[in-house]
Amino acid sequence: MDKVWRRLRCTQGEKMTxxxxxxxxxxGSGMAQSLRRAGHTVHVFDVRREAAEAFAKDGGVACASLAELGAACDVVISVVVNAAQTEAVLFxxxxxxxxxxxxxxxxxxxVMCSTVDPNWSVALEARLEGMGLRYIDAPISGGAAKAASGQMTMMTAGKPEAYAVAEPFLNAMAGKVYKLGDSxxxxxxxxxxxQLLAGVHIAAAAEAMALGLREGVNAEALYEVITNSAGNSWMFENRMAHVLAGDYTPLSAVDIFVKDLGIVLDVARASKFPLPLSSTAHQMFMQASTAGFAKEDDSAVIKIFPGIELPAQKGT
Known part of the structure; x- marks a missing residue:
């Protein structure tokens, strides 16, 4: 019944917006696919024109400019890397x-889906309100697979009037839409x-696997035991699978956690709140970035540990 209700709401939303x-x-590509799958005509823009055109071939509208997309749409969803890119999208x-x-x-x-300083988001809401526009602070989590299946998590905050317009689209993109405040x-x-937890968990998982390799433990066996024991975490299970496969294709890059943990530490510093584990994890990602692994998958943080032989990429 709930699924039927949600589909009806999305259909009604499409008539109006x-x-x-x-x-x-x-x-972003998975989110756009989820919107299209829900029956919406989706306008898209990407700096890579070919990406927008490829999406539109299966249904949708590839916009030639941000201005064109903004003029055509009642709800604009931004899925870019950071606050600076969001500013560029808007202004x-x-x-x-x-x-x-x-x-x-x-x-x-x-609808702003990037990981940003909360104070910046508050200021952006005020700026857009001054232009007669509504705003939803809506960071996302879950990874590319959940985005593509419409099952990611959205952590949202905004005024009721903004939700009244955008909610059908949020529901189409996410399995869970949390409303956390009215501003x-x-x-x-x-x-x-x-992100604090995610970054610390990846760093800890890499450290554990690195110690196992240093001590001569079979990496596959270690992974099997840990993922069936109390020491497991979602990040260990997910990211150490990348290490075992020797595949550092970036689903989430090292530099994402250089940025995100940097934001965590900036916010805590403003409150004079100590974050010793976050600080250490941030330094580990910084070390990996400066060592040349900035654009590799964030599991490449394991490469900072000396004296270990990492598994080779499977099939090579």
Whole structure:
């Protein structure tokens, strides 16, 4: 019954509103597919024109500019890397009004899905309200597979009027949409706490696997035991599988956690709140980044440990 209700809501939402998505990366492409699968006509924009056109071949509209997408859509969903890219999406970078914000209709909703400083998100809400636009602070989690299946998690905060317009689209993209407050900031605060745990867990998983390799333990056997024991974590099970496969293709890159744990530490520093584990994990990702692994999968943080032989890529 719940699934039927959600489909009906999305169908009703489509009659009233149009949706656009900016950023067809690992998460954004899956989110756009989920929206399309729910029956929405999805307008998309990506700096890689070919990515937008490839999406549109199977249904949808590839927009040639941010201004075109902003003018066409009542709800604009931004899935870019950071606050700076979000600013560029909204307001442009060259002072020539090439962003989408000034082209959006009054009352339209901007849904921000990046991991950012919560204070920046609060300020952005106020800025957009001054332009007659609504805003939802909506960081995401779950990875590319859950984004593609419409089962990711959204940590959201915003005013009821914004949800009234955007909620059918949020439901189409996510298995869980948490409403954490009626103004911006709460979603981003919960997301950075999630990233604190994710980063620390990846760093700890890498350290554990590295010790096992150093001590001559069979890596496959270690993985099997740990994933069936109390020491397991979702990140150990997921990321150490990448290590065993010798595959560091970036689903989430090392530099993502350089950024995200940096935000965590900045927020805590402003409150004079100690985060010793987060600080150590951040230094580990920084070390991996400066050692040349910045764009590799975040499991490549294991490469900072000396004196270990990592599994070779399977099939090589």
């Amino acid at each position: 149009t949706v656009g998505l900016i950023g067809l990366g690992a998460m 442009g970078t060259d002072g020539q009004d090439r962003g989408c914000a000034s082209h959006m209709k009054p009352g339209s909703v901007f 911006a900031g709460a979603g981003s605060k919960v997301k950075i706490i999630n």
